[in-house]
Amino acid sequence: MIEARSVWLRYTPNSGWVLRGASLRLAPGSIVALMGPNGSGKTSMLKVLAGLIKPGRGEVLYNGLNIWDMDDARRLEARRTAVYVAEKPVMVRGTVMDNLLLGLRLRGIDPQLAEKRVEWVVESLGLDSILDMNARSLSAGQAQIVSIARALVLGPKYLLLDEPFPHLDRARRRLLAGLLEELRSEGVAIAIAGHEEAYTLRLSDSIAWIESGIVTMQEPDSVLI
Amino acid sequence: MEDLVGVTARTLYISTTATLLAALWGIPIAYTIAWKRLHTLAAVFEALVGVPTVLIGLLLYLLLSKQGPLGGLNLLYTPTAIIIGEAILVTPLIVGASHRILKVSIDTYGELAASLGSSRIQAMTLALAESLPGLASSTAMAFSRAVGELGVALLVGGNLRGYTRTLSTSIALEVSMGEYGDAIKLGAVLLSLSLGFSIIARLLGDRVDRG
Numbered sequence A: 001m002i003e004a005r006s007v008w009l010r011y012t013p014n015s016g017w018v019l020r021g022a023s024l025r026l027a028p029g030s031i032v033a034l035m036g037p038n039g040s041g042k043t044s045m046l047k048v049l050a051g052l053i054k055p056g057r058g059e060v061l062y063n064g065l066n067i068w069d070m071d072d073a074r075r076l077e078a079r080r081t082a083v084y085v086a087e088k089p090v091m092v093r094g095t096v097m098d099n100l101l102l103g104l105r106l107r108g109i110d111p112q113l114a115e116k117r118v119e120w121v122v123e124s125l126g127l128d129s130i131l132d133m134n135a136r137s138l139s140a141g142q143a144q145i146v147s148i149a150r151a152l153v154l155g156p157k158y159l160l161l162d163e164p165f166p167h168l169d170r171a172r173r174r175l176l177a178g179l180l181e182e183l184r185s186e187g188v189a190i191a192i193a194g195h196e197e198a199y200t201l202r203l204s205d206s207i208a209w210i211e212s213g214i215v216t217m218q219e220p221d222s223v224l225i
Numbered sequence B: 001m002e003d004l005v006g007v008t009a010r011t012l013y014i015s016t017t018a019t020l021l022a023a024l025w026g027i028p029i030a031y032t033i034a035w036k037r038l039h040t041l042a043a044v045f046e047a048l049v050g051v052p053t054v055l056i057g058l059l060l061y062l063l064l065s066k067q068g069p070l071g072g073l074n075l076l077y078t079p080t081a082i083i084i085g086e087a088i089l090v091t092p093l094i095v096g097a098s099h100r101i102l103k104v105s106i107d108t109y110g111e112l113a114a115s116l117g118s119s120r121i122q123a124m125t126l127a128l129a130e131s132l133p134g135l136a137s138s139t140a141m142a143f144s145r146a147v148g149e150l151g152v153a154l155l156v157g158g159n160l161r162g163y164t165r166t167l168s169t170s171i172a173l174e175v176s177m178g179e180y181g182d183a184i185k186l187g188a189v190l191l192s193l194s195l196g197f198s199i200i201a202r203l204l205g206d207r208v209d210r211g
Helices: A042-049 A072-079 A096-100 A102-106 A111-124 A140-152 A170-185 A198-203 A220-224 B004-036 B039-048 B053-064 B079-115 B120-147 B151-157 B167-176 B180-210
Strands: A002-009 A019-026 A031-035 A057-062 A082-085 A158-162 A189-194 A206-211 A214-218
Touching: A002 A042, A019 A031, A019 A042, A019 A057, A019 A189, A031 A042, A031 A198, A042 A082, A042 A158, A042 A189, A082 A140, A082 B079, A096 A102, A096 A111, A096 A140, A102 A111, A102 A140, A111 A140, A111 A170, A140 A158, A140 A170, A170 A189, A170 A198, A189 A198, B004 B039, B004 B079, B004 B120, B004 B167, B004 B180, B039 B079, B053 B079, B053 B151, B079 B120, B079 B151, B120 B180, B151 B167, B167 B180
Parallel strands: A019 A214, A031 A189, A031 A206, A082 A158, A158 A189
Antiparallel strands: A002 A019, A002 A057, A206 A214
C-alpha cells in the first residue's frame, strides 16, 4: 500500500502551497480517481505518491515506511514499485520499441527476461503495427498509449496515470479500460487523475476530490449524480 | 596576400581547438548549473556573452606579455595564445546556450527517467544523451563566433605571417593596405566557413533529433 499522509507541497519557498495537508491512500487491487479543477494539485499529488517530489511536510508511506526517511538505495527500490505516467507523453529518440524498453534499460534489466510481459502489453494495447515507427512522429493519442505501455512493461504494483483518456480514440479508451480492469484484478493499485470522464468514473472504486490542494473522498455515485 | 589555403587551415585549426576546449569545460559547467539550478551563475554567464573581444584580448595580452604574471610561458604571439583567448571568449556562449538546452532536457527527460525507476545518475545520463543535438548546435554557434574573431587574434596573435595570421586578421591587414579585392575574397571564405558549419551542425542535429 502507498499513502500520502497530511502532505504539504510548494515548489519554491515563496510560492503558495499546491498541496495543503492532503492525504490519499492506494490499496492493492483498487482504482482511485483523482478529480478536481485545473491547477487543483492532481499532478502534484501523483508525483508525490510516485516519490518524484519530496513534500515540504507530511509523509509518503510505502508499506508503512516513509520513503523520505530511507537511504537512496532503499528509496529507489521502493520507488520502482510505482510508475507515474505524465499527461504529456515524452518520447526519447528512437522507435516505439526503443521507448517501450526504456524503463527496462534504465533499470538494467535484460529486455529478453521481460519478453513475455512486453508481448502481452503490445498485444493488449494493439501496438504491433507501430513498433518500428519513429516514436517522435506519433500522434498525441498514440504517444499517450505508448507511454502507458512503457510503464506497464515494468510490471508496477502502483500505476499512477495523469489524465490518460482525453487524447485516446474510442477504441483505445476501451482497450485501456479493459487492461486497467485486468490489472486491478491482478492486485495492481491504480490512481487516475482526470476530469469527470465516463471511463475514469466507471472504473474507479473511490473518488478523491482535490481542490486548492485539499483532498476529500467521495463515493463514485455522488459524482455521477 | 598570404597563401589562402594556409591561412584558412590555420584559422580552422585555431577556432576548432578553441571551440572544443571551451565545450570541454563549458558543457559540464552548463550541466552543473542546470542540474543544481544555479540561476545567478547562469545569469552571470549570459551577461559575459557581451564582453567585447578586444577587452579579452587586452587582458590576455597583459597576462602573457613579458612583464605579465604568465610572461614566463612565452605564449604571446603564438597560435596557443589565440586558442586560449578564443576559448575564453566563447565559453560564456557555450555555457549560456547549453544551459538553456540542458535545463529543459533535465526537466523533461530527467523526470521521465525518474518516473520509470532510474537512479539519479541514469536520469542525468538520459537527459544528457537527449540533449546532444542541441549541444552540438550550441558548439557550432560558438565556432562561428570564434572563427571570425578579430580582437583576441590581433592582440595576442600579433598577425605574424605564416604563424598566427588568421582569416580575420588577414582581412584587417588587406583593408589597411587598401587591397579590398583580397579582403572580400578572404571575407567570402570566412563567411562560408561560419555559415557552412552552422548549417551542417543544424542539419545533423535535426537528423539525430528525428531519430
